[in-house]
Amino acid sequence: PLTATVNQRDHLEIGGCDVVDLVQKFGSPLYVLDETTLRTTCRHYRDAFVRYYPGASQVLYASKAWNCLAVCAIVASEGLGIDIVSGGELFTAIQAGVSPTKLYLHGNNKSRAELEMAVASGCTIVLDNWHELKTLVAIAAESGSNESEAVAETLPSLLPTSHSPLPIRIMLRLTPGIECHTHDYIRTGSIDSKFGFGLDQLDDVFKFIVQQPSLELIGLHAHIGSQIFELEPHHDLGAVMVQWLSKAAHYGLSIQELDIGGGLGIRYTESDDPPSIEAWVKVVSESIAAACNAQNVPLPKLLSEPGRSLIGSACVTAYTVGGQKTVPGIRTYLTVDGGMSDNPRPITYQSIYRALVANRMSAPIAETVTIAGKHCESGDIVIQEADLPETQPGDLLVVMATGAYNYSMASNYNRIARPAAVLVNDGEANIILQRETYQDLIRQDCLPERLKTPHA
Numbered sequence: 001p002l003t004a005t006v007n008q009r010d011h012l013e014i015g016g017c018d019v020v021d022l023v024q025k026f027g028s029p030l031y032v033l034d035e036t037t038l039r040t041t042c043r044h045y046r047d048a049f050v051r052y053y054p055g056a057s058q059v060l061y062a063s064k065a066w067n068c069l070a071v072c073a074i075v076a077s078e079g080l081g082i083d084i085v086s087g088g089e090l091f092t093a094i095q096a097g098v099s100p101t102k103l104y105l106h107g108n109n110k111s112r113a114e115l116e117m118a119v120a121s122g123c124t125i126v127l128d129n130w131h132e133l134k135t136l137v138a139i140a141a142e143s144g145s146n147e148s149e150a151v152a153e154t155l156p157s158l159l160p161t162s163h164s165p166l167p168i169r170i171m172l173r174l175t176p177g178i179e180c181h182t183h184d185y186i187r188t189g190s191i192d193s194k195f196g197f198g199l200d201q202l203d204d205v206f207k208f209i210v211q212q213p214s215l216e217l218i219g220l221h222a223h224i225g226s227q228i229f230e231l232e233p234h235h236d237l238g239a240v241m242v243q244w245l246s247k248a249a250h251y252g253l254s255i256q257e258l259d260i261g262g263g264l265g266i267r268y269t270e271s272d273d274p275p276s277i278e279a280w281v282k283v284v285s286e287s288i289a290a291a292c293n294a295q296n297v298p299l300p301k302l303l304s305e306p307g308r309s310l311i312g313s314a315c316v317t318a319y320t321v322g323g324q325k326t327v328p329g330i331r332t333y334l335t336v337d338g339g340m341s342d343n344p345r346p347i348t349y350q351s352i353y354r355a356l357v358a359n360r361m362s363a364p365i366a367e368t369v370t371i372a373g374k375h376c377e378s379g380d381i382v383i384q385e386a387d388l389p390e391t392q393p394g395d396l397l398v399v400m401a402t403g404a405y406n407y408s409m410a411s412n413y414n415r416i417a418r419p420a421a422v423l424v425n426d427g428e429a430n431i432i433l434q435r436e437t438y439q440d441l442i443r444q445d446c447l448p449e450r451l452k453t454p455h456a
């Protein structure tokens with residue numbers, strides 16, 4: 001959980017910084033990311049694997065939760081690798097100085113350009129389907145000439161002088177057929193999923209890969225869903241993955257790595273009670289170790305890909321309270337200066353958040369209100385039922401645990417500029433994402449010449 005305190009001015013303080021001062025200096029709304037919480041969580045994961053898994057392990061940060069230069073740099077400096085899912089995330093991680101040997105490219109429809117970029121960078125590619133597999137074989141066949149202009153253009157400064165050596169390190173994503181209780185949109189492990197090779201396809205895939213000298217199958221991957229509070233699905237996943245690792249060996253493929261994905265849930269409200277990182281790591285580790293033991297296969301290197309549980313609790317979003325509207329006998333709406341463009345999770349998944357008033361921390365709870373965003377949609381509600389002290393315009397409302405899938409899913413709906421993000425640590429605050437300006441909003445706009453005449 002976040003390292004936050006209340007200071008003598010009765011203000012919320014995070015990373016030694018008064019949140020009211022931060023908003024005065026950097027504007028509103030504002031993402032406030034606590035470096036200590038992020039680093040501590042990275043260490044919890046790392047240390048738990050060292051403690052519970054008898055073999056080698058590597059934690060990868062699932063950067064789809066929040067991908068930007070500073071976040072990539074912090075997690076990499078904690079020894080984590082990074083799960084990337086597009087050319088854009090790959091580009092950002094490399095620009096942040098992360099070694100490609102610690103990058104794993106996911107995605108269920110990587111373009112040819114993205115695959116070429118991945119090959120050129122030397123990262124590991126997690127193949128999702130036959131189409132990608134065949135495309136990659138074709139790219140490898142053209143290798144040498146594969147530093148195509150498209151790649152050279154995208155990666156001006158980061159292309160290694162000679163591209164990475166063959167064979168290309170690949171993993172296979174499989175659909176393990178494991179159900180878990182979470183929102184339908186973020187459930188990925190069941191048989192009916194768009195992600196990964198079905199288990200029925202794997203034998204053919206193994207036979208094909210054995211014949212490809214340009215590819216080295218180093219691992220298997222699966223990810224069953226997100227915001228999961230149960231431990232059994234991950235326990236079951238371990239057994240399925242080891243079973244396929246052992247099957248691959250029959251085809252002469254010696255697989256050294258298993259990646260069990262991410263998915264551990266976090267606490268958004270009082271009623272959420274997720275397992276600890278330790279408990280999750282313990283279950284995952286024991287399940288893989290036990291299955292290896294039972295099937296008499298050597299322990300693989302164990303990879304995991306937490307996103308939400310690494311960064312979710314490390315950030316809050318500060319908003320400024322605007323007007324109120326009371327609908328007699330029904331509810332009071334309290335409006336803030338952001339909403340679904342900086343946090344699309346409530347409208348997308350009906351996610352529930354908790355908020356507090358950061359400039360009057362000890363004020364008693366007085367009412368239950370609905371916190372509305374400022375977008376032109378009735379569904380743009382930040383929190384349906386928030387228990388708050390009495391508020392007035394100008395108060396600072398802080399929504400907790402917004403580190404995961406907020407900034408990364410933010411949009412410019414209604415041409416609202418994305419907020420700034422500030423990294424706090426030991427009383428110091430550094431901007432890590434600049435607030436967008438109106439100029440930024442029209443940066444990609446083009447006005448055809450014939451439309452340039454002034455309009456009456």
Ligand code: LLP
Nearest residue numbers: 062223226227262263264305306307308405
């Ligand atoms: N690995 C893979 C292959 C994934 O697809 C994901 C998440 C993760 C790891 C990280 O999962 P986590 O530890 O964060 O649960 N936008 C949704 C969540 C989508 C998750 C997509 N994949 C939300 O806001 O709830």
